[in-house]
Structure formats: C-alpha cells, structure tokens
Amino acid sequence: MTWLDVPRTHPFGIQTLPYGSFTTPDGPVPRVGVAIGDDVLDLTAAAATLLPEQAGLFAAGGLDPLLAAGPPVWAAVRAAVTEWLTEPRHRAAVEPLIVPASEVSLLLPFTVADYVDFYSSEHHAANVGRIFRPGSDPLPPNWKHQPLGYHGRAGTVVVSGTPVVRPAGQRRTADGEVVFGPSTRLDIEAEIAYVVGVPSTPGRPVALGEFADHVFGVCLLNDWSARDIQAWEYTPLGPFLGKSFGTSVSPWVVPLAALEHAWVAPPPRDPRPLPYLDDTGRTDGLDLAMEVRLGGHPIAQPPGAGMYWTPAQQLAHLTSGGAPLRTGDVYASGTVSGPEPGQRGSLLELTWNGAEPLTLPGGETRAFLEDGDEVVISGSAPGPGGTRVGFGEVRGRILPTPQTSDQEGPEQLRP
Structure with missing residues (x-):
C-alpha cells in the first residue's frame, strides 16, 4: 500500500505506475513523471536526489534513455519508485515532488522511431x-x-x-x-x-x-x-x-x-x-x-x-x-x-x-x-x-x- 491517499481500486494505483512526460505552468521544461492515483511524481527531480546513479536517464524529460536502458534497469527503477511511494521513511523527500495531475500538461512521452x-x-x-x-x-x-x-x-x-x-x-x-x-x-x-x-x-x-x-x-x-x-x-x-x-x-x-x-x-x-x-x-x-x-x-x-x-x-x-x-x-x-x-x-x-x-x-x-x-x-x-x-x-x-x-x-x- 502507498502512503498516499490512493484507493486500492484506483487504476493508477501502486500496481500500475506508468511513465510519461509532462510540463507544468511554472515549469515549461519537460520532465519524466510516474502517475500515482490522481497525481504525478516528478521522476526527473526524484531521481536526482534519491537515485543519482540513474538520474541521467530522466534529465532530458523524455523516456528515450530509459527505453534503451534495458530490462535490468527497468526493474531497478520500478522497484525504487515503488519503495519511495510505499515506505513512509521516504515520504518527506518524495511528497514535495508530487504534482496534481490536473495541473500538468502531458507530452508525447518518447521519440517515435518507426x-x-x-x-x-x-x-x-x-x-x-x-x-x-x-x-x-x-x-x-x-x-x-x-x-x-x-x-x-x-x-x-x-x-x-x-x-x-x-x-x-x-x-x-x-x-x-x-x-x-x-x-x-x-x-x-x-x-x-x-x-x-x-x-x-x-x-x-x-x-x-x-x-x-x-x-x-x-x-x-x-x-x-x-x-x-x-x-x-x-x-x-x-x-x-x-x-x-x-x-x-x-x-x-x-x-x-x-x-x-x-x-x-x-x-x-x-x-x-x-x-x-x-x-x-x-x-x-x-x-x-x-x-x-x-x-x-x-x-x-x-x-x-x-x-x-x-x-x-x-x-x-x-x-x-x-x-x-x-x-x-x-x-x-x-x-x-x-x-x-x-x-x-x-x-x-x-x-x-x-x-x-x-x-x-x-x-x-x-x-x-x-x-x-x-x-x-x-x-x-x-x-x-x-x-x-x-x-x-x-x-x-x-x-x-x-x-x-x-x-x-x-x-x-x-x-
């Protein structure tokens, strides 16, 4: 269970954690986000402090580097995000990086090749x-x-x-x-x-x-x-x-x-x-x-x-x-x-x-x-x-x- 107030029945609950790219009115530079309930976790900002070894994957604000990184990295990032959102000890660091989904503009999350x-x-x-x-x-x-x-x-x-x-x-x-x-x-x-x-x-x-x-x-x-x-x-x-x-x-x-x-x-x-x-x-x-x-x-x-x-x-x-x-x-x-x-x-x-x-x-x-x-x-x-x-x-x-x-x-x- 997440420490956020997200109903277990929410389609974007802890079981989902999809990835996207977004901007906010006060932050026009794209960032990578993870949807959780009716909110979005700023993964670009979170990784910079909580997952520095992978922070470069999210710095540009799109999913391209993460896509190319491969299954072991995909699993490690998902495990880290899950831990941040379920372990109360991370709440103080993570909560300020969560934005209401109603306040973001969602972008094409990756560069389409073919x-x-x-x-x-x-x-x-x-x-x-x-x-x-x-x-x-x-x-x-x-x-x-x-x-x-x-x-x-x-x-x-x-x-x-x-x-x-x-x-x-x-x-x-x-x-x-x-x-x-x-x-x-x-x-x-x-x-x-x-x-x-x-x-x-x-x-x-x-x-x-x-x-x-x-x-x-x-x-x-x-x-x-x-x-x-x-x-x-x-x-x-x-x-x-x-x-x-x-x-x-x-x-x-x-x-x-x-x-x-x-x-x-x-x-x-x-x-x-x-x-x-x-x-x-x-x-x-x-x-x-x-x-x-x-x-x-x-x-x-x-x-x-x-x-x-x-x-x-x-x-x-x-x-x-x-x-x-x-x-x-x-x-x-x-x-x-x-x-x-x-x-x-x-x-x-x-x-x-x-x-x-x-x-x-x-x-x-x-x-x-x-x-x-x-x-x-x-x-x-x-x-x-x-x-x-x-x-x-x-x-x-x-x-x-x-x-x-x-x-x-x-x-x-x-x-």
Missing part, C-alpha cells in the same frame, strides 16, 4: 471482409498464416488531446467520379500499442521468447482512418494517405512489469502457425478491456483477450526478414474487435459501413465522424489481488479541413 500497424483481430478482419466482399471468404488466404500489417508515418503519431484535422484526398464517388476533397468517411480504430525499448541486431530475427527483452511497455492507440480515401488508394499497395494524417497514443506507457496478471492464452489456431510463430503452450495474449466513447457516450467495449495474433508473434514476424528494432519503435495490434456487435472497435463495423448508423443519446446519428466530434478510448487490465491496471485514455477531437487556394479551387475542399 510505426507499424497490424491487422490481428479475426473478428475485425472478418467483418471488413463481409462488408467489402460479401459472398466470399471474409479472410484473405494468407491471414491465418502470418500477422498482416503496414508501415505508417512516425511523424504523425501524436499524444492524446492533440486535435485531428479532417484529411483531404482523392476518393471515388458512388457514381464513379474521382474527386479531391475532405474525407466523408472518417473513422477510428481502437488499438493496443507496444513500445520498443532495446534495439535488435540487423539481420537477426527476434524470437517469440525474446518479446520482454525488447518491449518496454504498452499504451492505447487510435489509428484514425479515412475510409473513402483508403478504399480508392489501397489496391495494390495497401494503406497510404487514408492512414497517414494522424495516429493518437495515450500519454502513459504501462510497463510490462505491471501486466504480470494480464496475460492469457490466445484463441485456438487453425492452421498451426509456422515454427517461428508457433506459440503453442504460451500465454502471450493481453487481456485488456477497452471502452470507446463518442461525444461522452459509450459506443463499444472491445476485448483485447480475443486477438488472434499476439504481440510476441507480431514482433517475431516484424523482424523475421531481418528488419532491426530501434528504441522508440511502436507497433500496434490493429483494430480490437470482439464477436458481439457492441465489441467492435471501429465505426466501419459498428455502423456496417454506414448502413446502420449509431443513434446517440441526444437523438443525433453517426455513420462516420463529423467535425467537432470527440472520441475517447480508455482501457484496463487485470492486476494483482483483483485490482485493475489502468492505461488512462487516448482522446482526439475532429477539426474541419482547412480551406486552400490550390489549383482545384477552395470549393472542392468544403465538406
């Missing part, structure tokens, strides 16, 4: 197949043999709370005309993201059992998607501009050490994966329960435990061709969806491509996102002794496409 997004929920992939290929096998023939994915743009990964501007792009209308203008089918994808700490050697694949040697922690992710732009561009090379305009991540990275009680067996697999992906007998699925809210109204509860491909398999496949990992790499699960309609992690599925719009409490309907809409994704996982490990939330509000004076004329850019 960003890869997978397609690992069988329920999501099958729903997409049924929507776009009715009467055919909903899954492509390669889907159950390997985790499919695409490379995204690291430069447009932003921290929760950053507004998302509706993208403009080419799309084909229902009558076949190709036009340029704001996306009319702007969507969300509720996902789980994994943050790489320790790099790998080029040309050397990372095995399933080496997942925890390289991955530092987990956060939430919203892979905003312009479905109309995506549909027109993705053949034959896959997602491009329909995905590149913005990807939001939660500001708190939950370390793997907090998730000891959250791993479960993945669903049965047929066919059995090839040896480098064969995780028979392993419990590498993450039991992360998510909630999606649109305008404050819950619209979905996607369950992470049912994902077909696990994060260890995703990492093994990502590196199987020899691609090296870098500190700050982010790879995401793909849309998390369950077997029930209320468990679908995208509006594409929830509204069946707009054919069955959602009705919100005020009577408004939504097929896809409108300007001004705010989406919030939150999540938690099982912790020790019946507690929950919280992941905070990732939120974003849609702003209208800015008008331009390009050669097509501003008229085409009006929604």
Whole structure:
C-alpha cells in the first residue's frame, strides 16, 4: 500500500505506475513523471536526489534513455519508485515532488522511431471482409498464416488531446467520379500499442521468447482512418494517405512489469502457425478491456483477450526478414474487435459501413465522424489481488479541413 491517499481500486494505483512526460505552468521544461492515483511524481527531480546513479536517464524529460536502458534497469527503477511511494521513511523527500495531475500538461512521452500497424483481430478482419466482399471468404488466404500489417508515418503519431484535422484526398464517388476533397468517411480504430525499448541486431530475427527483452511497455492507440480515401488508394499497395494524417497514443506507457496478471492464452489456431510463430503452450495474449466513447457516450467495449495474433508473434514476424528494432519503435495490434456487435472497435463495423448508423443519446446519428466530434478510448487490465491496471485514455477531437487556394479551387475542399 502507498502512503498516499490512493484507493486500492484506483487504476493508477501502486500496481500500475506508468511513465510519461509532462510540463507544468511554472515549469515549461519537460520532465519524466510516474502517475500515482490522481497525481504525478516528478521522476526527473526524484531521481536526482534519491537515485543519482540513474538520474541521467530522466534529465532530458523524455523516456528515450530509459527505453534503451534495458530490462535490468527497468526493474531497478520500478522497484525504487515503488519503495519511495510505499515506505513512509521516504515520504518527506518524495511528497514535495508530487504534482496534481490536473495541473500538468502531458507530452508525447518518447521519440517515435518507426510505426507499424497490424491487422490481428479475426473478428475485425472478418467483418471488413463481409462488408467489402460479401459472398466470399471474409479472410484473405494468407491471414491465418502470418500477422498482416503496414508501415505508417512516425511523424504523425501524436499524444492524446492533440486535435485531428479532417484529411483531404482523392476518393471515388458512388457514381464513379474521382474527386479531391475532405474525407466523408472518417473513422477510428481502437488499438493496443507496444513500445520498443532495446534495439535488435540487423539481420537477426527476434524470437517469440525474446518479446520482454525488447518491449518496454504498452499504451492505447487510435489509428484514425479515412475510409473513402483508403478504399480508392489501397489496391495494390495497401494503406497510404487514408492512414497517414494522424495516429493518437495515450500519454502513459504501462510497463510490462505491471501486466504480470494480464496475460492469457490466445484463441485456438487453425492452421498451426509456422515454427517461428508457433506459440503453442504460451500465454502471450493481453487481456485488456477497452471502452470507446463518442461525444461522452459509450459506443463499444472491445476485448483485447480475443486477438488472434499476439504481440510476441507480431514482433517475431516484424523482424523475421531481418528488419532491426530501434528504441522508440511502436507497433500496434490493429483494430480490437470482439464477436458481439457492441465489441467492435471501429465505426466501419459498428455502423456496417454506414448502413446502420449509431443513434446517440441526444437523438443525433453517426455513420462516420463529423467535425467537432470527440472520441475517447480508455482501457484496463487485470492486476494483482483483483485490482485493475489502468492505461488512462487516448482522446482526439475532429477539426474541419482547412480551406486552400490550390489549383482545384477552395470549393472542392468544403465538406
């Protein structure tokens, strides 16, 4: 138990201790923080006096040096922070370094190196197949043999709370005309993201059992998607501009050490994966329960435990061709969806491509996102002794496409 007044049921209790980066109105220089209850421990300041041998990891105010330091250092830092917050003898030194969370501004906590997004929920992939290929096998023939994915743009990964501007792009209308203008089918994808700490050697694949040697922690992710732009561009090379305009991540990275009680067996697999992906007998699925809210109204509860491909398999496949990992790499699960309609992690599925719009409490309907809409994704996982490990939330509000004076004329850019 912590000497702070934090309820045992708080998702940011002593069982969680996620890492982030923050500033305060009177301290504009970024600092590394650890969330505890409704407060934030200034780890940059605390380490300077209480953990001087590791203080350099936090001096710059971001997580990059900590990510690169590796599992023994990760364990030592977590043990030190836990001791500071549970042993009363540290209270006098630590308490002045705790700031109310309501007074801080949260930053992107690390430098994103590469960003890869997978397609690992069988329920999501099958729903997409049924929507776009009715009467055919909903899954492509390669889907159950390997985790499919695409490379995204690291430069447009932003921290929760950053507004998302509706993208403009080419799309084909229902009558076949190709036009340029704001996306009319702007969507969300509720996902789980994994943050790489320790790099790998080029040309050397990372095995399933080496997942925890390289991955530092987990956060939430919203892979905003312009479905109309995506549909027109993705053949034959896959997602491009329909995905590149913005990807939001939660500001708190939950370390793997907090998730000891959250791993479960993945669903049965047929066919059995090839040896480098064969995780028979392993419990590498993450039991992360998510909630999606649109305008404050819950619209979905996607369950992470049912994902077909696990994060260890995703990492093994990502590196199987020899691609090296870098500190700050982010790879995401793909849309998390369950077997029930209320468990679908995208509006594409929830509204069946707009054919069955959602009705919100005020009577408004939504097929896809409108300007001004705010989406919030939150999540938690099982912790020790019946507690929950919280992941905070990732939120974003849609702003209208800015008008331009390009050669097509501003008229085409009006929604």
